[in-house]
Amino acid sequence: MLALALLAFGILARYASTIPWSIVLVGAAYLIGREGNSVVDGGAAIIGALLLLSAELASWSIGENPRIKAEPSLVVRRVLTIGALVLGALVVDVLLLGTAAFSGSSGILLVVAGVAAAVAAMALVLRLVRG
Amino acid sequence: MTRWATPKLASYAGLSAVGLLTAMVSARPELVALTAPFLLALAAGLALATTPRLSADLELDEARALEGDEIGARITIAAATPVDRLELYLRLPRGITPGEGRNPVALHLGAGEQRELELSVHASRWGGHVVGPVYLRAFDALGFLAWEATVEMRRELRVYPREEVLQRVLSPREPQLSSGNEVSRRKGEGIEFADMRQWTTGDPLKRVNWRASARRGELWVNESHPERNTDVILFVDAFAEARRGAEGTLDLAARATAALADAYVGRRDRVGLISFGGILRWLAPDLGAAQLYRVVDALLDTQVVLSYYWKDIDVIPRRTLPPNALVIALSPLLDPRSVGALLDLRARGHDLAVIDVSPIPFTTRPSSGLDAIAYDVWALRRDALRQSLQRSGIAVAEWRVGTPLQFALEEVRAFRRHAVYARA
Numbered sequence: 001m002l003a004l005a006l007l008a009f010g011i012l013a014r015y016a017s018t019i020p021w022s023i024v025l026v027g028a029a030y031l032i033g034r035e036g037n038s039v040v041d042g043g044a045a046i047i048g049a050l051l052l053l054s055a056e057l058a059s060w061s062i063g064e065n066p067r068i069k070a071e072p073s074l075v076v077r078r079v080l081t082i083g084a085l086v087l088g089a090l091v092v093d094v095l096l097l098g099t100a101a102f103s104g105s106s107g108i109l110l111v112v113a114g115v116a117a118a119v120a121a122m123a124l125v126l127r128l129v130r131g
Numbered sequence: 132m133t134r135w136a137t138p139k140l141a142s143y144a145g146l147s148a149v150g151l152l153t154a155m156v157s158a159r160p161e162l163v164a165l166t167a168p169f170l171l172a173l174a175a176g177l178a179l180a181t182t183p184r185l186s187a188d189l190e191l192d193e194a195r196a197l198e199g200d201e202i203g204a205r206i207t208i209a210a211a212t213p214v215d216r217l218e219l220y221l222r223l224p225r226g227i228t229p230g231e232g233r234n235p236v237a238l239h240l241g242a243g244e245q246r247e248l249e250l251s252v253h254a255s256r257w258g259g260h261v262v263g264p265v266y267l268r269a270f271d272a273l274g275f276l277a278w279e280a281t282v283e284m285r286r287e288l289r290v291y292p293r294e295e296v297l298q299r300v301l302s303p304r305e306p307q308l309s310s311g312n313e314v315s316r317r318k319g320e321g322i323e324f325a326d327m328r329q330w331t332t333g334d335p336l337k338r339v340n341w342r343a344s345a346r347r348g349e350l351w352v353n354e355s356h357p358e359r360n361t362d363v364i365l366f367v368d369a370f371a372e373a374r375r376g377a378e379g380t381l382d383l384a385a386r387a388t389a390a391l392a393d394a395y396v397g398r399r400d401r402v403g404l405i406s407f408g409g410i411l412r413w414l415a416p417d418l419g420a421a422q423l424y425r426v427v428d429a430l431l432d433t434q435v436v437l438s439y440y441w442k443d444i445d446v447i448p449r450r451t452l453p454p455n456a457l458v459i460a461l462s463p464l465l466d467p468r469s470v471g472a473l474l475d476l477r478a479r480g481h482d483l484a485v486i487d488v489s490p491i492p493f494t495t496r497p498s499s500g501l502d503a504i505a506y507d508v509w510a511l512r513r514d515a516l517r518q519s520l521q522r523s524g525i526a527v528a529e530w531r532v533g534t535p536l537q538f539a540l541e542e543v544r545a546f547r548r549h550a551v552y553a554r555a
Contacts (some may be wrong), residue, residue, distance in 0.1 A: 020142040027150065027165050034161060044161035052168035056273075059139050063274060066416055068218055070237035077215070077239055085175065089168030096167055100160030115151075115167050119174045 003029070007058055016062050019055050026051060040101045045093030049086050056082045092119070132183060132269070132278040140275040143173045176273030183269040184211035185240075189221070189284040191262060196254045198293040198386075201230050206248040206265060210240035216270040219248070222263060226256030226377075227288065256293035256377060257385055259431045261285045291427050292382070294390040295536050299397070301544055303361045303457035304482045311360025312398040319357035326354045353450050361400045362416045362453050365391055365426070366476075368462030369408025369471040373490030378532065380488040384431050384461040387486060387536050391459060392426040402426055402452055406433040407469060413451045452481065460485045464516055477525050484543045485527040487517060492532045524550060 003025035010018025030047060060078065064070075098117055150166025153159075185208060192203035206221060220235035230252025240246065252262065263285040269278045306313045314323045327340055330350035338352040365388045372381040388404070395402045396418065403416030404426045413427050414422075452458070458481050462469050477483050491510065497503045520527045528542035 016138045016142070019496075020146050022337050023146055023169075024149070027162070031157070031162065034159070041161050045163035048165045048168045050166060052172060055142075055169070056172070059274065063137075063139075065235075068220075068235045068237050069233040071239070074216060074237055074239050085172055085273070087167070087169050088175070092171055093164045095162060097164050100149065100163070115163055115170065116501065119167070119170050 007054070008033055011058055014060065014062050019058050019062075020023050023051055023055055040097055041102075042094075042097055045097050049094045051088040052089050053082070053086045056085070132185075132267075134182065134276060134278050137274055137277055138271075140173070140176075143169045143275070147173060157404040173275070174373040175245045176271055176275040179215075179273070180271035180276045181212050182507055183214045183217070183278055185209065185214065185217070185267060185269070185280065186211075187219075187265050187267065187282040187284065189263055189265055189282075189286055191286045191288060194287060195289045195291065197220045197291050198254055199255045200290075201251045202254060202288065203249065203251050203261065206250070206278060207245065208248065208267075209241070209245040210242065213239040213242045214269045215272040218268040218270075220266045221242050221250070222266065222443050223252060224260045224262065226254070226258055226290065227260050227262060228253045228255050252288075254288070254290040254352070256382065257290050258429065258434075260288045262288050262292060266454045273505075289428070289431055292386040292388065292430070294393050297390055297394045297540065298537055299540070299544075300391065300394045300458065301457060301484055301540060301547070303363070303455065305455040306359035306361045307401070308454075311358060311400055313359050313361050313400070315359045317357065318354045320424075321355040321357035323356040323358070324353060325356045326369055327351050328354055332340065359396070360398075360418070362403070362456035363391070363395045363400055364403045364405060364416065364452060364456050364458045366458050366460040366462075366473075367404070367406045367430070367433055368460065368464075368466070369406050370411070370466035370469050371463065373465065375493040378464040379431070379493060379514070380465075380490050383488045383530070383532055384463075385433065387488070387530070388430055389427050389463050390536060396420065396423040403456070404429050404449060405447055407447075408473060410434075410459060410527055411446055415448075415451050416453060416456065417503075452476075456481065458483045461488055462486075463488045463490045464513065465490060470516065470520075474521065474523060477523050482523050484547065485520060485525055485537075486543065487527055489531045491531050508535075510517045521546070526550065 003022040006018050006025065007022040010016065011023070030044070034041060060082075092115070147166055147170040150162055150169070154162035154166065155176070187209075188207040190205045190207075192205075193200075196202050196372040204221065206219065208217070208219065210217075216237055218235060218237045218241055223229060223234075230251035230253045230313050232248065234250050236248060238246065254260075263283075265282040265284055267280045267282060270276070302313055306315045314321070318325045327343055328351065330339065330352050334352045340351050340353045342353040367384050367388055369381065372379045374380070392402050392404070399418060401416035401418045404424055406412040406429065412429055412433065414425055417425075458476055458484065460473055460484060462473070464470055464485075471483060473483065491513075494506070496506045517527045517529065526543040526546040528539040528546070530536060530539035
């Protein structure tokens with residue numbers, strides 16, 4: 001609730017610094033809820049994607065200046081970009097959690113390294129596509 | 132272009148770093164799952180970001196316009212690289228307001244794409260304006276990086292004051308010697324009948340009044356008033372003005388000056404201009420349409436400039452104030468320096484008429500208290516000042532916004548006629 005209130009305040013006051021803090025609060029609340037449970041939670045993939053979606057939408061809301069009239073195609077483009085990003089994040093998370101479930105908690109360093117490598121590879125591909 | 136990172140970049144980078152570190156410390160893969168989307172967004176955003184290469188051009192349909200006109204503007208923007216979000220803003224000076232079209236506008240440009248943005252601007256105040264520059268701000272696809280640039284394109288737009296049509300203008304006490312439309316009080320070659328006198332040697336036969344000669348038994352000739360032109364000096368007081376919002380006494384004075392210059396030039400009179408204020412400008416009297424444009428162009432550069440320097444009319448070049456010229460002053464009578472100059476002009480024998488561009492409509496009377504009393508005293512002192520100018524033989528008429536200039540001119544004309552009779 002505190003995270004939600006903080007995010008709402010940030011959007012209303014157009015104060016972008018509240019976004020990461022509200023994300024941190026949600027993450028902390030999730031971790032506290034998972035305390036003592038050693039089984040890897042598959043729902044974390046959806047939560048991660050939803051957190052990204054909320055952060056993106058909040059950033060959009062705060063960053064949008066009503067005085068600047070945006071072309072309709074620009075709005076469609078942004079919606080598609082955010083959608084693709086959230087979908088990509090969901091895929092990455094599912095793969096990540098699947099790998100983590102097999103490797104167990106001892107392989108966390110490998111998981112982090114794997115995530116970093118996957119993300120770097122995706123970035124490289126995007127860069128090449130962009131030309 | 133100047134590049135800078137948006138707060139979103141720092142937020143996502145911080146979230147990714149903190150999340151991954153906490154995941155390693157706490158050995159919770161779920162934390163990596165919560166963090167990975169932000170890391171992915173960061174990597175994708177930075178990978179997709181390319182420095183935009185943009186070029187822009189600005190065109191105005193007209194370089195000259197009348198107050199109240201709509202002028203078309205066209206911004207051509209071309210991108211050599213793809214720009215995911217480009218914000219574009221054309222800076223408009225005070226006195227030029229946005230009309231139709233989008234400004235500022237956000238758009239997307241593909242690589243090699245060129246766009247033309249059509250918009251219109253409204254010339255709401257007279258003056259010499261500079262439209263531009265164009266400000267550009269580009270963002271990458273996810274808004275992590277921004278690039279800013281100012282395209283130094285400035286287009287000059289001269290907005291002329293909208294003139295009022297005048298039925299009749301003031302006539303000077305004494306016209307000049309050149310031919311014109313003003314019927315002189317003197318007698319000479321002309322069309323307007325003036326008097327009759329006995330024939331003398333050298334009088335042409337065509338001027339003999341045969342009917343009168345037959346009645347009197349000797350030759351009598353007609354005399355006529357010659358048509359002459361006049362020298363008119365328009366004296367604009369630019370020491371001080373009263374202003375409320377977009378309208379002020381200087382705007383009214385400028386419009387009236389343009390209308391008077393147009394009317395006098397149309398009568399083939401010589402018109403000159405003196406802008407008497409913090410910056411002194413003058414234009415020696417001349418005739419013709421070219422002079423009208425010169426007067427209006429000089430008027431566009433007139434503005435109130437704060438100055439504590441005491442000026443009197445000695446600073447005005449002599450040739451700008453020819454003898455027998457009619458000086459029409461347009462002043463809000465707010466600054467003692469301009470009032471002093473008017474009295475000085477009158478004392479030196481110039482034919483002077485003053486249009487008091489009233490500052491009263493641009494002020495608000497306080498509802499009560501000492502402020503209200505002070506306001507009333509100020510208004511009374513203005514009346515007293517007008518009367519003191521009239522006692523000095525200066526024709527003064529108050530002109531308020533919303534009333535035709537012709538009313539004020541007729542009031543001045545009535546005073547001048549009365550003053551002439553009183554002298555006779």
